[in-house]
Amino acid sequence: MTGSVRHATVATPPGPFTAVVTTDGDGRELVLASGWTADVADLLAVVHPALRPAASEAVARVPVLDTVEAFVAGDVSAIDDVAVQQRSGPFLQEAWVVLRTVPAGRPDTYAGFAARCGRPAAVRAAANACARNAAALFVPCHRVLGSDGGLGGFRWGTPVKRWLLDHEAAHATVPA
Numbered sequence: 001m002t003g004s005v006r007h008a009t010v011a012t013p014p015g016p017f018t019a020v021v022t023t024d025g026d027g028r029e030l031v032l033a034s035g036w037t038a039d040v041a042d043l044l045a046v047v048h049p050a051l052r053p054a055a056s057e058a059v060a061r062v063p064v065l066d067t068v069e070a071f072v073a074g075d076v077s078a079i080d081d082v083a084v085q086q087r088s089g090p091f092l093q094e095a096w097v098v099l100r101t102v103p104a105g106r107p108d109t110y111a112g113f114a115a116r117c118g119r120p121a122a123v124r125a126a127a128n129a130c131a132r133n134a135a136a137l138f139v140p141c142h143r144v145l146g147s148d149g150g151l152g153g154f155r156w157g158t159p160v161k162r163w164l165l166d167h168e169a170a171h172a173t174v175p176a
Contacts, residue, residue, distance in 0.1 A: 005032065005053040007040045010065045012072050014156075014163040017137070018043060021062045022053070022085070029063055030085040033134040036156040046134040046155075048087040068137065074171040076104040084135040091117070095129035102143040105172025107165060109147045123147075131155070143168075 009018040016038040021029050032051060033043035040056050047053070070078035086096055098116050102108050108116065114126035130141035136156060142164045146152040154161035 005056045006059045006062055007043070007056045008059050008062045008065055009038050010068055012036070012068065013167075014160040017065075017068055019062055019064050019068070020044065020047070020056050021064060024083075024085075028083055030083045031064055031135045031138050032085055034064075034138060035136040036160050043134070046132075048134070050087050051085060064138075071137070072167075076168045076171045077173075079138050079140070082138040084138050086134055086139070088132065091119070091122075091125055092129050092132060095126060096133060096135075096139050099129070099133070099139050099141055099143070102140060103172065104140070104143070104168040107143045107145050109145050109149075110152065111147050113144050127152070137164075140164075 005020060005022045007018055007020040009016050015036045017034065017036055018038060018040060019034040020032045020040060020043050022032055024030055033047050035043060037043065044052060044056060064082055067078045067082055080100070095117050098113070101116065102113070110123050110127045114120050114123045117126060119125065130144050131153065133139050133141040142154055142161045144152070151158045151161050
């Protein structure tokens, strides 16, 4: 991290959404953590220790919240190109990249996601990648369901996950 760490919150239908951001050497905004909470401590706790800042400055607005508002307004692809910064081992790093390929409106199962990651037998590892994702919404772990089609878990609660899936289904342009 090279820039200062800041956070801001915006209202969304399922509740307050907060993003913790920094900037890279080129001044590009990077999301370190995000989710449906107004308490930045909830987010700082999930940032990898090598990236975790000692503190984050509360500001009125960070630019990535414009993307969140566009998503809420129905542009569910608005989140696709938001830069994030997460760190872990090779499998989780790759799994987070693969999560970004699950299309809005076409959720996958944990087994399907494991197969997308090239490790079809690693269903638990795929579920772990979802659970350890700090950049909720931008790395859309909410798009992964249980093998039985059930919601499975979600750090921010299943009502939030249900709202996200329904919202994306209503607004996605990906053919079924």
